[in-house]
Amino acid sequence: MQPTTANAASPLMSDTETKVPALPPLLDPTIATLLEHSPGRVMELVExxxxxxxxxxxxxxxxxxxxMRSVLQAHGVEHQIFYAIKVNKSQSLVHAAVDAGLGVDASSLYEFRDALRAGAKPEQICGTGPAKPDAFIADLVSRGALISIDSVEELAVLESLLSDYRDNWPIRVTLRYRPSASLQSRFGMTANDLEHCLRKLSTQKAAFQFEGFHFHLGGxxxxxxxxxxxxxxxxxxxARALGLSPRMVDIGGGIPIRYVExxxxDAFIASHHDGHYRNATTPTSFYPYxxxxxxxxxLSLFLASPCRDGQNIADYLKQENLVLGLEPGRSLVDQTAVTAFRITRVKALGENDYVLFVEGSSFSACETWFNSEFLQDPIHLPCGLAGANDDKPCRAYIAGHSCLDEDVITNRFLPFQSRPQTGDLIVYANTAGYQMxxxxxxxxxxxxxxxxAVNSDLTTVVLDDLSGEAE
Structure with missing residues (x-):
């Protein structure tokens, strides 16, 4: 089933009342049903x-x-998907990825260990990230993981380990390329460095197994x-002319998802202005929510893009017997989580304007720290005290509990059909991807x-603790 909008669960004012289009979140049907029909269960969990x-x-x-796989299979493209573990600290999501047969993209020693703890086989893990600490590199080598080499200097570190890790030969590596669209980036290798590393690897075939190329772009x-x-x-x-056998081109992540209709x-972006923000400043950059x-x-557009000799990318990969590597994070955890904040204080700012202080901080919903906004409306769940909520429409922004004036979850004034009160919940949808x-x-x-971590009907609730282990 496709995600649905949260109109039924969200008591936001209508467009005609606010003059600004509402941004109700898309919700997975399982989550929409919970918030609409069993808000008391969410209250119990927060309690x-x-x-x-x-x-x-x-x-x-x-x-x-x-x-995702349905598109890749429709194009007949052999692929290897690595779950970008950095997207969220939940170990239950890592378990889900491993159980589904995915590899893991680990950018630190700690992510690597969490992937192993979740049952990932070392050969299914790709160690990425720039300037990897020596201890991380050594652990990747000793366990037989794939290593994405970011620089000439990083290859030199690997070469310095060869004598100590001879039993682990050949060391599996890819080379990270710096595309022409990212020449100012500090990540990846220029053409000269890439050629240098290829020639180095071609003379050390017993020690290294070159598996292909890797890049990662913003946007x-x-x-x-x-x-x-x-x-x-x-x-x-x-690479092939040098006697190497590349088998994969890994394009990293950056596959987008949709948070709102x-x-x-589009209507919101066309109409919002400084007056809709408590700091009188309209952000200039947003994720494409x-x-x-x-x-x-x-994926369909990417695979259909032109490549070489009139071929599209899918045809090129098939002809050359190349595996398409992908490292999605946000697009794999789309709709997998919500974050619930309890209101601790409602402070009047003027007629019908309020600030809602919540138990928690913007460090758990962090877009404002990047001079942007998490552009979806949160869902207001009243605590149910009879007569407690003023039924007069109002607008409010949401702030954290800390002493920092910048601790603001949203600078945007949000419209409410009734004034929230202490004890109510504010629920943000789809927070698994780099938010919570x-x-x-x-x-x-x-x-x-x-x-x-919960199952579809909340009959199973387990603590997905901060050490990375779902208990």
Whole structure:
């Protein structure tokens, strides 16, 4: 089933009342049913585990993977998908990815260990990231994981380990390329460095097993990635001419998802202004929350992009017997989690304007720290005290509990049909992707927020703890 909008669960004012289009979140049907029909159950969970509370539905990852694989299989492209573990600290999501047969993209020694703890085989893990610490490199080598080499210097580190790890030969590696669209990036290798490393590897075939190329770009458009892959066509030929056998081109992540309906998003972007923000400043950059392209459409466009000799990318990969490597994070955890904040204070700012202080901080919903906004409306769940909520429409922004004036979950004034009160919940949907825990910390010595993993009907609730183990 496709995600639905949260109109039934969200008591936001209508467009005609606010003059600004609402941005109700898209919701997986399982989550929509819970919030609309069993809000009391969410209240109970927050009472038990505290606020903010991150609730994770690991089974939804399998649905996202199925949608992604269906496109790749329709194009007949051999592929290897590595779950980008950095997207979220939930170990239940890592377990779901491993159980689904995915590899894991690990960018630190700690992510690597969590992947192993979840049951991932070392050969299914790719160690990525720039300037890897020596201890991380050594652990990758000793266990036989794939290593994405970011630089000439990193290859030199690997060469220095050869004598100590002779029993682990050949060391499996890819080379990270710096595409022409990212020449100012500090990541990956220029053409000269790439050629240097290829020649080095070609003279040490007993020690190294060269498996292919890797790149990672910012942004979310398929075209730059298609162009980058096409730039590697000649490098594949060069590697083969040197007697190497590249088997894969890994294009990294950056596959977009949709948080809100596209029409609502376009209408909002066209009409919002400084007066809609408590700091009188309209952000200039947003994630494409209501973009017209979901993961399936993105993959289809990428694979259909022109490549060499009139071929598209899918045909080129098949002809050259190359595996397409992917490292999705956000697109695999789409719709897998929500974050619930409990309101601790409602402070009047003026007639019908309020600030809602919540138990928690913007470190658990972090877009404002990047001078942007998490552009979807949260869902207001009243605590149910009779007569407690003023039924007069109002607007409010949401702030954290800390002493920092910048601790604001949203600078945007949100419209409410009735004034929220202390004890109500504010629920943000779709927070698994780089939202709930990217910046979380124990500021003011407040313990880290709890994360729980649940099944579809909440008959199973387990603590998905911060050490990375679902108990």
């Amino acid at each position: 038990q585990f505290g606020s903010p509370l991150n609730i994770v539905w690991p089974h939804i990852l399998h649905k996202n993977l199925h949608a 979310y458009r398929p075209a730059p990635r298609a162009e980058a892959l096409c730039e590697l066509v000649d490098w594949v030929d060069t 596209s029409d609502s998003y 209501g973009g017209r392209m979901d993961a399936q459409k993105w 825990d990217l910046l979380e910390n124990e500021f003011h010595r407040v313990p880290m927020p709890n994360r729980i």
